[in-house]
Amino acid sequence: MKNRRKFIQNAALGGLSIGGFIHADIEETIDFTTQKVNRYSSPDDLKITDMRFVHVTGAPMRAPIIRIDTNQGISGYGEVRDGATWRYALFLKSRILGMNPCNVEKIFKRIKQFGFHGRQGGGVSAVEMALWDLAGKAYNVPVYQMLGGQYRKKIRLYSDTDMSRNADEYARRMKKKKDQGYTFLKMDFGIRMLSGIEGAVVNSNFWDIGKQWDMSDMSYGATEHPFTQIQITDKGLDILSEYVSKVRDAIGYDIPLASDHYGHFDVNNAIRLGRAMEPYRLAWLEDLIPWKYTEMWREITQAIETPTLTGEDIYLKEEFIKLIDARAVDMIHPDLASAGGILETKKIGDYAEEKGVAMAMHFAGTPVSFMANVHCAAATQNFVSLEHHSYDVSWWEDMVTGIDKPIVRDGYAVVPDLPGLGIELNEKVLKEHMEEKEGYFRPTPEWNKIRSWDRLWS
Numbered sequence: 001m002k003n004r005r006k007f008i009q010n011a012a013l014g015g016l017s018i019g020g021f022i023h024a025d026i027e028e029t030i031d032f033t034t035q036k037v038n039r040y041s042s043p044d045d046l047k048i049t050d051m052r053f054v055h056v057t058g059a060p061m062r063a064p065i066i067r068i069d070t071n072q073g074i075s076g077y078g079e080v081r082d083g084a085t086w087r088y089a090l091f092l093k094s095r096i097l098g099m100n101p102c103n104v105e106k107i108f109k110r111i112k113q114f115g116f117h118g119r120q121g122g123g124v125s126a127v128e129m130a131l132w133d134l135a136g137k138a139y140n141v142p143v144y145q146m147l148g149g150q151y152r153k154k155i156r157l158y159s160d161t162d163m164s165r166n167a168d169e170y171a172r173r174m175k176k177k178k179d180q181g182y183t184f185l186k187m188d189f190g191i192r193m194l195s196g197i198e199g200a201v202v203n204s205n206f207w208d209i210g211k212q213w214d215m216s217d218m219s220y221g222a223t224e225h226p227f228t229q230i231q232i233t234d235k236g237l238d239i240l241s242e243y244v245s246k247v248r249d250a251i252g253y254d255i256p257l258a259s260d261h262y263g264h265f266d267v268n269n270a271i272r273l274g275r276a277m278e279p280y281r282l283a284w285l286e287d288l289i290p291w292k293y294t295e296m297w298r299e300i301t302q303a304i305e306t307p308t309l310t311g312e313d314i315y316l317k318e319e320f321i322k323l324i325d326a327r328a329v330d331m332i333h334p335d336l337a338s339a340g341g342i343l344e345t346k347k348i349g350d351y352a353e354e355k356g357v358a359m360a361m362h363f364a365g366t367p368v369s370f371m372a373n374v375h376c377a378a379a380t381q382n383f384v385s386l387e388h389h390s391y392d393v394s395w396w397e398d399m400v401t402g403i404d405k406p407i408v409r410d411g412y413a414v415v416p417d418l419p420g421l422g423i424e425l426n427e428k429v430l431k432e433h434m435e436e437k438e439g440y441f442r443p444t445p446e447w448n449k450i451r452s453w454d455r456l457w458s
Contacts, residue, residue: 043102048100056430057433068127074137077130078368079337080125081122081125091123093448094449094450101130101138102131112340125344129372132343133421136421155412157388158182187259189259203228231268244277256385258286259277259285282307291313291323312338317348317351332348335362346380353382361385361387364389373386398426403418
């Protein structure tokens with residue numbers, strides 16, 4: 001208003017010539033008429049000049065954060081999925097230098113050939129996240145707006161709680177999560193809990209069922225489910241059922257309770273387990289077998305009443321489409337940090353929505369990837385709930401600044417209206433929790449040069 005009043009006063013000065021008036025107040029006039037124009041960047045002239053990383057570690061996170069820099073002094077942040085190497089992202093640096101980060105899909109199509117299922121999709125996904133962050137900052141809009149706008153202003157979270165063999169203690173932990181405001185929970189239970197219990201599992205004399213995560217050789221952890229020939233006995237099913245029953249007694253039936261991490265066994269035993277769990281009305285049974293066995297998934301899904309779900313290890317939309325078209329699962333569960341990033345995950349959700357399939361979202365990492373998920377979930381209609389692992393990590397929210405705190409409130413995350421992902425990094429906190437040998441966003445000139453011929457056609 002001050003500028004406007006001064007403009008009018010100057011125009012009313014009778015003794016001032018038109019030429020003098022224009023000369024005297026041209027800068028002020030321009031300031032007034034363009035006061036709402038974003039001068040933060042010139043998007044058409046934006047170019048990528050660098051990519052660097054910092055590797056954050058601290059249970060349950062082992063997550064590399066990347067930073068993409070530009071010629072206009074703005075940077076965007078992305079995150080390689082937990083457990084993956086930052087090299088998956090830095091390998092792509094030479095292929096995107098000099099490109100305009102606002103052309104997100106164009107760059108994505110150039111680099112997506114370098115991802116794959118599992119953690120290998122983490123590099124492409126991290127770069128794609130950072131590009132959306134940059135584009136939002138360049139145009140001064142939040143990422144969700146560039147995806148088509150909001151379906152919701154708050155994102156429902158589900159709290160995942162790692163397994164404990166003591167059922168009573170585990171039930172207390174789950175009840176605590178409900179009391180903290182979470183409206184959706186997920187529990188772990190499986191044949192690891194039956195390790196050492198005589199008569200609970202057939203073939204445990206050959207496979208060490210307590211080593212589900214040991215991928216160092218072709219022992220049990222590295223052997224796919226159909227090939228172990230492990231069977232769960234009635235005794236084993238009774239023990240698992242009692243465990244889940246105590247959790248249900250503690251939290252009640254008003255709250256959804258999902259489940260995960262059952263161990264490696266075949267379709268027949270997956271069906272037996274699923275039927276045994278039906279009295280407890282679980283929200284879903286997750287990753288009973290590897291995602292790639294479409295026909296086996298369909299067999300399981302048709303045989304049980306509890307919803308089935310998979311997808312956290314799938315890269316790109318094509319394999320989700322196969323599962324959805326075959327009606328092989330009831331729900332899908334992409335991890336945005338390895339599925340291909342923000343837009344690819346929205347495309348996955350949109351396709352599922354058209355086929356009547358709901359989407360939950362897998363997540364375990366820092367607030368960078370978390371906020372990418374929040375924006376995607378806000379813009380996707382069939383979204384159900386987003387995983388949150390780090391509720392007990394006291395410094396998790398301190399890793400970022402520029403956003404209202406707490407980020408997680410009563411089991412929800414508020415969608416920010418700030419440009420890009422809506423966050424900046426807290427250097428002090430990240431330096432306290434990084435792998436020292438890698439440094440804090442150190443220069444990476446060794447990744448500047450392309451050393452291969454990448455074209456997939458002639």
